[in-house]
Amino acid sequence: MILTSKTCVCPFCYFPVELDRIMFQCEGRQAPGRTPCEPGDDDEQAKQRYEMTGSSEPIMKVFGPDEHHKHFRSGDRMACPSCGGMSGIRVCHNCYTQLPPAFGAGASPMIGMVGAKASGKTVYMSVLVNELQKRIGQRFQASITFFGGMRPGIGFGEKNWLRQYQDSLYNAGVLPPQTQAASGRVQYREPLVVTWQQQGRSVAGRDRVKSITMSLLDSAGEDFNDMERVRSQHYLGSADALIVILDPFQCPAHHDLPGRDSDDPEPPVDVLRRVADMLRERHGISATKKIPVPIAAVFSKMDAFYQVLPDGNPVKDVGRLGSAYDEVDGRNVHDHVEALLEEWGSSDITTYLRLNFKTFRYFGVSALGSEPDYSTEQLSRPPIPHRVEDPLLWILSQQKLIPRVN
Structure with missing residues (x-):
């Protein structure tokens, strides 16, 4: 598979991951005064995850990066648009599986x-x-x-x-x-x-x-x-x-x-x-x-x-x-x-x-x-x-x- 320097293969679903499209996943800790997110809140995300991995395990809400977070930087955090809680959990934009913290920071054979x-x-x-x-x-x-x-x-x-x-x-x-x-x-x-x-x-x-x-x-x-x-x-x-x-x-x-x-x-x-x-x-x-x-x-x-x-x-x-x-x-x-x-x-x-x-x-x-x-x-x-x-x-x-x- 031919990949660019900005693309890696997801180690869970084996499809290409564009590093500037890596998504975040809510940690379930809402900002003060906000309603917390719950696992399984998004049916479309659950459906796509099942189609990609066969997993029916409920997951927390996944959201895309803003312009500031489109450049992959390990340690970055972003606010969940639903509950306002901060999260540094990164997930594959294909299968919504949580990626290891070091993913994208080095070789990924x-x-x-x-x-x-x-x-x-x-x-x-x-x-x-x-x-x-x-x-x-x-x-x-x-x-x-x-x-x-x-x-x-x-x-x-x-x-x-x-x-x-x-x-x-x-x-x-x-x-x-x-x-x-x-x-x-x-x-x-x-x-x-x-x-x-x-x-x-x-x-x-x-x-x-x-x-x-x-x-x-x-x-x-x-x-x-x-x-x-x-x-x-x-x-x-x-x-x-x-x-x-x-x-x-x-x-x-x-x-x-x-x-x-x-x-x-x-x-x-x-x-x-x-x-x-x-x-x-x-x-x-x-x-x-x-x-x-x-x-x-x-x-x-x-x-x-x-x-x-x-x-x-x-x-x-x-x-x-x-x-x-x-x-x-x-x-x-x-x-x-x-x-x-x-x-x-x-x-x-x-x-x-x-x-x-x-x-x-x-x-x-x-x-x-x-x-x-x-x-x-x-x-x-x-x-x-x-x-x-x-x-x-x-x-x-x-x-x-x-x-x-x-």
């Missing part, structure tokens, strides 16, 4: 997360968020804040869904339920919006806080089982990069191994084909040209193969853990995963990615660190993740949002 049914996307995202909170923020000296599925008041839909998944993994010791497929043409699941803040410098060399707003969406695997469902995922057309979760158990060499979902024998390359076809349609890219959207091809559940991988294999090792993406380590993992795919009878994945995407990289990750009991969905121990952050850090380094070391 849209990162789609896709994959086939039972490929491990929900477990991966749940563990990735935990790692961002507990370890990655400290590693990069960054403040990482989450909105949407973890924080009431910002976002829409089922509140705290990700907390429920994390509670299943870390406290109850069971796998979370599979993500339900979206219905209709609108994506109803709530994305997870991440704000990453860290110390930086301006062009003039002055200290400043650098903000990155990312949007991650865990789509249901069923949404990629046929081309019509893939077309319905309009957020993919707005994605600056994609994390594609692939199940190594679906490679031909592993068809008879425990842990394979026998109800979904679709090879990983078919998911990649459907995503590529959708991106070509969405962006008008001919079949003779490669797709510019970077692809992180992530093979999950790699803990199942650690015993057969030799010592020193970078897929098993831990790379350098500095405050930068390690390009050398990442390339080594890529090369070893590529070799494994050939050994597993899936070299067609590499051929397809090379012919259709300008930039892609392989990753081998384990969200849990050891295999669960797939028959009971029980974990033998709390998650001890391995390399789950690598795909996200690679994407951020590709966009020059974090440093990279060679």
Whole structure:
């Protein structure tokens, strides 16, 4: 999606937001002597919000900026024309969803997360968020804040869904339920919006806080089982990069191994084909040209193969853990995963990615660190993740949002 410097993509509805049209939302605290606004006062706004997000949750009145507030300035406040109360809450002018405070103040990459049914996307995202909170923020000296599925008041839909998944993994010791497929043409699941803040410098060399707003969406695997469902995922057309979760158990060499979902024998390359076809349609890219959207091809559940991988294999090792993406380590993992795919009878994945995407990289990750009991969905121990952050850090380094070391 081609955007101007005054336009970003809403991290909730995935439609372009013109920064000089960002609206305000009443906080519900009226000026003295005025009648307070109540949630659900405006039927037209509620209707538009439902059409854009599928959310029927009542919202406070939304109003447009005046001439003074048309220039996006974080921290600005404006009086509600109905109740006179001051508000600094900014919302998308398309879906009326409250935007994170740092939105528009820095880079806002849209990162789609896709994959086939039972490929491990929900477990991966749940563990990735935990790692961002507990370890990655400290590693990069960054403040990482989450909105949407973890924080009431910002976002829409089922509140705290990700907390429920994390509670299943870390406290109850069971796998979370599979993500339900979206219905209709609108994506109803709530994305997870991440704000990453860290110390930086301006062009003039002055200290400043650098903000990155990312949007991650865990789509249901069923949404990629046929081309019509893939077309319905309009957020993919707005994605600056994609994390594609692939199940190594679906490679031909592993068809008879425990842990394979026998109800979904679709090879990983078919998911990649459907995503590529959708991106070509969405962006008008001919079949003779490669797709510019970077692809992180992530093979999950790699803990199942650690015993057969030799010592020193970078897929098993831990790379350098500095405050930068390690390009050398990442390339080594890529090369070893590529070799494994050939050994597993899936070299067609590499051929397809090379012919259709300008930039892609392989990753081998384990969200849990050891295999669960797939028959009971029980974990033998709390998650001890391995390399789950690598795909996200690679994407951020590709966009020059974090440093990279060679």
